[in-house]
Structure formats: C-alpha cells, structure tokens
Amino acid sequence: MAPLLNWYDFDPFHDLYHWLDKHVESWVVYLVAAVIGSAGILTFVGLGALVNVWLERRLIGRIQVRRGPNRVGPFGLVQPVADAIKLIQKEVLQPDAADSRLFNLPPIIVFIPAMLTFAVFAWAPDLVLANLDAGVLYLLAISSITALAIFIAGWSSNNKYALLGAMRVIAMMISYEVPMVMCFLAPVLLAGTMSVAGLVQWQQHHFLLAAFVPMSVLIYGLSATAELNRTPADIAEAESEIVAGYHTEYSGMKFGLFYAVELINSLAVSGIMASLFFGGWWLFGVEKVIPAWIIFILKIYFFYFGLIWLRGTLPRFRIDQLMGLAWKMLLPLALINVAVIATEVLIWQEADLGGWVLAPYAVVNIALTAALVVVFFRIVTARFYRLPTRVILVRDIQVPALPAPASSALRPPTPLPQ
Amino acid sequence: MIKIEDVLVVGGLLFAIGLYVALSRRNAVGILMGVELMLNSVNLNLIGFAKLTEAPRPIDGQVFAIFVITVAAAEAAVALALAVSVYRYRQSIDVDKLDLLKW
C-alpha cells in the first residue's frame, strides 16, 4: 500500500479492490465493485428522496410565506416518514376494468430511468460507477423511457381523464426532448468527449462549461423542468385541470412511488446540470479540502433548490404555451447555439490557437445568449401585446370593426363616455 | 464462445417472426410492427458482422446500422401518418377492406 501523501488520498475501496485482486479472479472484483457502487447509489437515492420530501415542503412553505410542516418532529424532520407510513397504510384501489397486468407496471418502469441516471455521474476524480464512453447519449436515451411508463399508466387506468392527461404529458415530453438533445451537443463539441467524467475533467483543466455555453444551460433548465413535470410545466398533475392526470387511479404506495420518482428525477436532473455545466466535483481547488463527493452533493442540492424556487414562484403554463415555447423558441435557439459553438470550435482547431481563446468565446457566447433570448422572446410574444380585436362569432353577421389602435404598445384604457 | 453463427441464428429467427407478423395482420399498425422487427433483425446481423468477422474497417457495420435505424424511423412516421389519414377517409384501418384498386 502506498503511503498516504495527503489525507484526501485515502480511498478504502481502492485498497479493497487491490487486495481482492490478488486473491480472486478479476470478474469477482468487478462484481464486488459493481455491488458496492450500486449500494452506494441506492443509499444516496433513498436518503435523497426522504430529504427531498422534507426540503421541498419546507422551502415551498417559506416561499409562500407560511411555515412548512413543523409538527411531526423537530422542524418537521420526521414528516417524510409520516408521509411514507400514510401512503403504505392506504387501501390500494384498482379499477375493475383496468388492465391488471399493465396497471402494476408503471410505478416500476418509471423508477428504472430515475435510478439508472446516477450510474454515470462522477462523484469524485475516480469514483464513477460506469464511465460510459457515450454517457451523455445514455442519459438522453434513459430519459425517453419515462414517457412510455406514463403512457402505460394513463392507458391502463381505463379512465378518460387519465388517458387525456397522459397524452398531453407525452406530447410535452417528446417535444422537450428535441431541444434537450440539441443543447447537449454544444458542451460535447467543446470538450471533445461524450463521457460525463470526461466533461468534468475538461472543466477541471479549463473553466466551468456554463461560461462557454450559457444558452445550453438555459435550454436544459427549461427542458428538464418540463421533462420532470414540475411547475411551471406540470400539466400532468394540475389538480385544478385534469383531476390528477395519469396517476388518477393510483392510490397508496403506487402513487407514493410516482411521487418519489419525481423527486429522484429532480435529483438526477440537478446532478446532470451540476456535472455537465457547473464542474461536478471540481470547485476551483476546494476539493482538496472538502471531499469531492460532498462538493458534488452540495452542488446537486443547490440546483435542486433552484428547481424548488421555480416551483414555488411561477404559475403554471398552458399546454399550448408550453408547446409553443418548445418548438418556436427553444428549438431554434438550440440550433443557433450548435451552429455558433461548432463555428467557434472549428476556428479554434483550424487556426491552432491556444487555450486563451476560450475567454473571448465565453464573453461572445454570453452576450449572444442574452441578445438571442431577448429577441426570441419579443418575437414569440409579440401578438399577445396587441390590443385584442373583436371576435366574430357568427359568420353572416357583419360586425363593425374597432378603429385601429394608434400604437401597438400597451396603454391605459380610454375612459368611458359619461 | 459467441461466434458469428449464433448472431445469425438469432437474427434469422427474428426475421422469420417479423415476416409472420407482417404478413398475417389485418391492422396496418400490426404490419408496421412486423416490418420493424425485420429491420431490427437486419441491424443485429450488421452489428454482429462488424464485431465478429474480418473487415478492412470494422466500424462500417455499425454505421450501416445507424442508417437503417434512421430510414426505419422515417418510414414509420410516414406509414403511421398514412394509417391515420386512411382511417379518416375510409373509417377503417383493416387492410383487407382497402381494396379499391382491385379489379
């Protein structure tokens, strides 16, 4: 065993695998490493789900100028356990005409992509469960399975509202997958690798990718919120609109699984944002003082706090507003982003410039992002700022049209004639 | 030990099942399912050849498979759009009933 040079070189698993390697075959070591890694990730996911329930309810309560749950334990810390017990002891109803084999599948299927996402994260410099060569594509492929689970949930409930809610949600999810895929191209182009650990290493040698591809950060933030079905894009669970959407007929722990998966997915999305755009376990050298995986977990919770903040502050979008946002704003922005980044990378490689060229690239990209977002916002929302014309309800009746407005800006209404 | 023959056997069986599904369905979407199974079996053969036989550039099999996936996606989109459009006009998606061109 090599002597420890610094206290952060202590890696018990590393020593364990080396000791095992001398005694058993290599595939046993591989299996042991896989089991230990999976157990660690499952622990994090389970504890994360519990912590998230408490965190979300307390924080949303504070944002809404009320206290969150504070009765069950000190500061309401035992509330997740109370929630779990409540859900477990509820009667699990299943509609008679529902497809019984299909009805029990979605809570399981929707759990799988949420768990699998954590396998590619780099928790520390050499602490990756599966350092896939195409990790970014793996994340995208996994997240497209969630739509199928939601469809099965809506279909097997044998309930018109559930089916309608499921179809709306799937239309929204597959619409937001397109800008999400495109916005991942930009950091992959800059870093030259598709593996998540490789992207974090690139950020370690250069600066945070968020400074170079701010448009991707914005697009991913919005697309991921829509993929998670969180407010402001939570038409799936809009209780005032569609009863409860695709999980209307699910009661008891099955609904609890849907709820837990939404929280775990939020953690996964925050993890992707932290790894790909904000440095992962690297934080300007702080990882030599604090263990790297603690920094990573803190970053995940920082972005999860951002997601909770969005949920507590923004109202819900309509379905046509959501689809318009995806197709008319995010997709062109993502395409322009890919074109700009590809041009910059081409200039960088062909002219053989050094690493100094990334700083002006960052400045140009940030300025371009701000300009494009403002321009696209103006274009997409222009028609909502004009004064409304009269709606013609019956075609044969001639209704005199209002006089054309003097200017298209909003102005105070003219006073009524006395 | 996996040799190329094992991959070819699996691919052949899948192709035959896809052929049976494609030929013996009345529903247009069912026929499309059979066609997708056949395309997947072809892809499996291509990937197997890329890995398990000699080639001047072994990655060609995987590139070919990606192109097949692309073409299959385009074809599925158009075929399903056709199915929906046919339902709109003929109120039925049973391919036995779509026989206007029969003499």
Next chain:
Amino acid sequence: MTGIDDTAVVIAFWVMAVVTIGSALMVATVHDLIHAVLFLILSFVGIAGLYITLSADFVAMVQILIYAGAISVLMLFSILLTPRSARDNAGVSYSAPIASVAILVAVVLIYAGLSTDWAYASNGFTSTAREIGNALLDPYALPFEVASVLLVVAMVGAIVLVRPTHEAGGTPLGEGEQF
C-alpha cells in the same frame, strides 16, 4: 481469437437473445394490439442489450433513444387515433401457410448462416462514438446528407398527410383573431 469468449458476455448474450425472441413471439400471439406494442418495445430493448454485448454501445443507445423512445410512442399514438374495433391483433384466417413460409425462410437463413465459411475475427473498438463520427464524415458523408434530406422529406410528408382538411372545419372563428 475467433469470437467472444468472456463468460459473462456469453451469458448476457443468450439471456438477451431469449428475451428478444420470446417477446417477438408474444408480439405475434397476444390478442390485444397495445399489449403487442409493449412486447415490441421489450424486444427493442432486448436488441439494444444484444448490441451492447457485441461492443456497439453507441448504436445501442441510439436504438433505445429512437426505437423505444420515439417510434414506440408514435405507434401508440396512432393506435389511439384509430378505432377501438380495429385494435385486435388477430391474424388473418390463413395464418398456417404464412407460418410455414416464415419457418421456411428461417430454415433457409439459418442454414445459409451456418454453412458458410466465415472469416472469423473479434474486432475491438477503442471508442465507437469517435469512430462512427469519423466514418460518417469521411467515407459516408454523402449518405449522411441524403439521410438528413430523407428525414426532412418524411417529416414534411407526415405533417401534410395528417393536416386537417378544409371540409373538416377549418378555423371556427372566421376572420377574428384569438387571444
């Protein structure tokens, strides 16, 4: 080196093969069309697993992303837009001749595959994503561009085919503007 001889990979290959062929058989025999589509999705995922055992990780993820993620959703949506009475997966009445034709095709293909003298090898790939990217830009640049044109054509064609026609109603509000 005439093949893959890593025990775990061999076991994984045969497990995935059984899953894939089993779900393909279920596609052929279940009664409900939605169940058949779900078994088809399972066979797509099984084929992706087979790709991974054959060292094609990039193609496996593309398969899941496109087949299980997009084409399956497309099929499910189009089943929902078509009548409930047409949703049975029963075959036509002459399924026995078709089955015998299919078995004959399988026998011919398997015999041809087993009796040919293949040039065995076991190719390794350093990074399939990188090699596929290089191959798509250097030797296969023309098929790449043609594939993108094909996708645009298919997209436009599908949209044009399912557009609501004028006799179906058009805009219900005449010349007024909605807000």
